[in-house]
Amino acid sequence: xxVKAPTAQKQVxxxxxxxxxIADVIITGILVLLTIAVVFPFYNMLLIxxxxxxxxxxxxxxxxxxxxxxxxxxxxxxxxxFVNSVGVSTFxxxxxxxxxxxxxxxxxxxxxxxxxxxxxxxxxxxxxxxxFGGGLIPWYLVMKSLGFVxxxxxxxxxxxxxxxxxxxxxxxxxxIPDDLExxxxxxxxxxxxxxFRIMIPLASPIIATIALFxxxxxxxxxxxxxxxxxxxxxxxxxxxLRRMVVDATIDLGNAMMNAMRDAHIQVHSxxxxxxxxxxxxxxxxxxxxxxQKYFTKGIMLGAIKx
Amino acid sequence: xxxxARRPESRDTLSNLARTWRKLVEHRYLFLxxxxxxxxxxxxxxxxxxxxxxxxxxxxxxxxxxxxxxSEWPWVGLKYFQMMWGxxxxxxxxxxxxTISFIxxxxxxxxxxxxxxxxxxxxxxxxxxxxxTVFTFPNFLSWVLIVGLMRDMLQMNGIxxxxxxxxxxxxxxxxxxxxxxxxxAMLVLSNLFKGVGWGxxxxxxxxxxxxxxxxxxxxxxxANRWQRILHITWPGIKSxxxxxxxxxxxNILNSSFDQIFNLxxxxxxxxxxxxxxxxxxxxxxxxxxxxxxxxSGLFKAVVxxxxxxxxxxxxxxxxxxxxx
Numbered sequence: 001x002x003v004k005a006p007t008a009q010k011q012v013x014x015x016x017x018x019x020x021x022i023a024d025v026i027i028t029g030i031l032v033l034l035t036i037a038v039v040f041p042f043y044n045m046l047l048i049x050x051x052x053x054x055x056x057x058x059x060x061x062x063x064x065x066x067x068x069x070x071x072x073x074x075x076x077x078x079x080x081x082f083v084n085s086v087g088v089s090t091f092x093x094x095x096x097x098x099x100x101x102x103x104x105x106x107x108x109x110x111x112x113x114x115x116x117x118x119x120x121x122x123x124x125x126x127x128x129x130x131x132f133g134g135g136l137i138p139w140y141l142v143m144k145s146l147g148f149v150x151x152x153x154x155x156x157x158x159x160x161x162x163x164x165x166x167x168x169x170x171x172x173x174x175x176i177p178d179d180l181e182x183x184x185x186x187x188x189x190x191x192x193x194x195x196f197r198i199m200i201p202l203a204s205p206i207i208a209t210i211a212l213f214x215x216x217x218x219x220x221x222x223x224x225x226x227x228x229x230x231x232x233x234x235x236x237x238x239x240x241l242r243r244m245v246v247d248a249t250i251d252l253g254n255a256m257m258n259a260m261r262d263a264h265i266q267v268h269s270x271x272x273x274x275x276x277x278x279x280x281x282x283x284x285x286x287x288x289x290x291x292q293k294y295f296t297k298g299i300m301l302g303a304i305k306x
Numbered sequence: 307x308x309x310x311a312r313r314p315e316s317r318d319t320l321s322n323l324a325r326t327w328r329k330l331v332e333h334r335y336l337f338l339x340x341x342x343x344x345x346x347x348x349x350x351x352x353x354x355x356x357x358x359x360x361x362x363x364x365x366x367x368x369x370x371x372x373x374x375x376x377s378e379w380p381w382v383g384l385k386y387f388q389m390m391w392g393x394x395x396x397x398x399x400x401x402x403x404x405t406i407s408f409i410x411x412x413x414x415x416x417x418x419x420x421x422x423x424x425x426x427x428x429x430x431x432x433x434x435x436x437x438x439t440v441f442t443f444p445n446f447l448s449w450v451l452i453v454g455l456m457r458d459m460l461q462m463n464g465i466x467x468x469x470x471x472x473x474x475x476x477x478x479x480x481x482x483x484x485x486x487x488x489x490x491a492m493l494v495l496s497n498l499f500k501g502v503g504w505g506x507x508x509x510x511x512x513x514x515x516x517x518x519x520x521x522x523x524x525x526x527x528x529a530n531r532w533q534r535i536l537h538i539t540w541p542g543i544k545s546x547x548x549x550x551x552x553x554x555x556x557n558i559l560n561s562s563f564d565q566i567f568n569l570x571x572x573x574x575x576x577x578x579x580x581x582x583x584x585x586x587x588x589x590x591x592x593x594x595x596x597x598x599x600x601x602s603g604l605f606k607a608v609v610x611x612x613x614x615x616x617x618x619x620x621x622x623x624x625x626x627x628x629x630x
Binding site: 017019020023024027028030031034035037038039041042044045048056060061062063102103104106107109110111113115116117122125126129131132133134135136137138139140141142144145146158160161166190191192195216220221222223227238239241242244245246270273274276277280281284285288291292295 | 326329330333335336337338339340342343344346347349350351352353354355357359360361362363365421424425427428429437438439440441442443444446447448450451453454455456457458459461463465468469471472499503507530531564568585586589590596599600603604606607610611614615
């Protein structure tokens with residue numbers, strides 16, 4: 001219903017009076033200004049990421065590119081553990097999203113079945129966690145006792161199920177007509193077969209939406225790694241980025257220093273940071289068109305009463 | 307007599323048990339599907355509350371010790387809560403949390419509504435889509451990344467101070483200063499940058515479900531654009547706005563940990579440190595007193611729980627769809 005309506009509204013043709021046209025100009029003006037405000041930080045990011053050291057130093061207001069120099073990107077890649085961290089982030093995103101989707105889908109489907117014994121109890125068990133938790137320290141100690149310290153799995157397993165997405169998916173399964181399940185049962189299929197052969201194909205829009213949300217969350221996570229990971233070989237990209245831009249501890253490492261000395265170049269720390277920010281943004285930018293295709297639907301489904 | 311009377315009852319319990327057992331067996335495949343989920347919630351959400359071995363929330367009531375196992379910690383009752391209530395930095399943090407939440411309520415909450423109303427007035431659906439695409443994108447970036455963008459623009463040699471200097475002004479240290487206005491404005495603006503487009507989607511969806519014949523009728527009656535917004539569009543999204551407002555009030559203690567944690571430093575700590583950041587600091591950066599950190603965490607969890615429940619009650623009283 002929500003998807004169709006915007007076109008329906010367009011059918012109403014407003015005859016543009018003079019006042020109406022003035023209003024149009026003002027509205028467009030505001031929206032264009034807002035667009036500039038949102039785009040500008042990204043422009044600045046690209047600008048600084050391809051700037052030469054001497055240009056940043058010598059220009060008080062560096063706002064138009066004087067040169068496009070990809071040297072900074074080469075150096076950013078040489079940052080200690082950078083390449084490794086891309087591997088960690090990719091692993092966490094791929095495996096984490098797959099496991100999240102599998103457990104969320106299975107659980108959501110089971111919770112959506114009216115014949116599940118103690119269904120209400122299980123549902124409340126899940127929902128209460130959105131309101132109350134043990135707090136940071138008790139949670140940390142449980143994680144520690146489970147051996148999650150310095151394990152890549154800490155970025156995959158503890159955030160595996162998002163209760164909000166679980167409920168979205170359960171609502172979706174509840175909306176699928178019962179007769180499909182009943183006829184499959186008559187044919188002798190069990191619940192697992194029904195889920196994987198019939199329900200998952202039917203629920204593919206919501207599954208795609210939630211897969212993208214999970215993937216973005218895994219890629220963006222830095223907090224779990226900051227809490228639990230000491231081993232530099234297991235640090236994800238976003239945490240490397242945080243060390244560079246927030247802690248501002250730019251320890252360039254030997255490989256990088258040597259490369260810079262050999263090439264007789266100087267790299268401004270700002271350029272290095274912005275090149276890393278750009279490289280971290282690119283994967284999100286790549287999935288964004290798919291995200292956008294689904295998220296409105298996702299939010300609408302969420303608004304349906306639980 | 308008594309025995310005879312009890313007999314059918316006990317047989318009833320037995321047959322009840324048998325029936326339950328049969329039901330469980332009958333639905334064993336459903337339980338197979340449910341089991342990873344149950345294990346997950348028990349381990350990651352309930353063990354931190356109840357686990358006796360690692361402490362759970364009972365930790366807040368026991369004397370912290372680094373050398374002894376939890377079971378040997380002596381009970382101290384409310385000692386750590388009293389310690390917390392006696393700390394000036396705790397009250398400073400509570401005040402910051404409520405202040406920031408209130409400022410967000412006033413200056414952030416209305417913005418997605420205004421943006422949705424503006425976007426709804428764009429007649430070309432293609433243009434509208436382009437605006438939406440741009441405004442929603444930052445929502446999918448992590449705060450680390452956004453703070454990275456902010457730091458580059460706002461630092462002393464950054465582009466914003468470059469503009470200030472070129473107009474003859476003195477550069478301002480946006481990232482580390484003790485101005486309440488400066489810090490809160492930075493929090494509000496950066497949060498809007500990240501979230502306003504995303505926030506407007508739910509209102510646009512509400513607008514989209516308004517019956518288009520209302521607009522047609524209004525056009526026939528000669529209503530102008532402002533009247534259409536005021537009498538058709540706004541009533542169509544008002545209930546959504548009320549629900550979200552109440553839920554945000556319920557979330558008053560949750561004040562964007564990621565954003566503040568990445569922007570905080572020694573200079574602005576007194577103004578922007580909120581309760582979550584405070585708990586983190588006491589748990590991992592300072593003193594390492596686990597019992598104290600657990601006590602402040604429990605205090606927050608309980609107050610938060612009460613606020614959320616109240617908010618949810620009010621929403622359902624209003625006859626609106628609860629989110630959950």
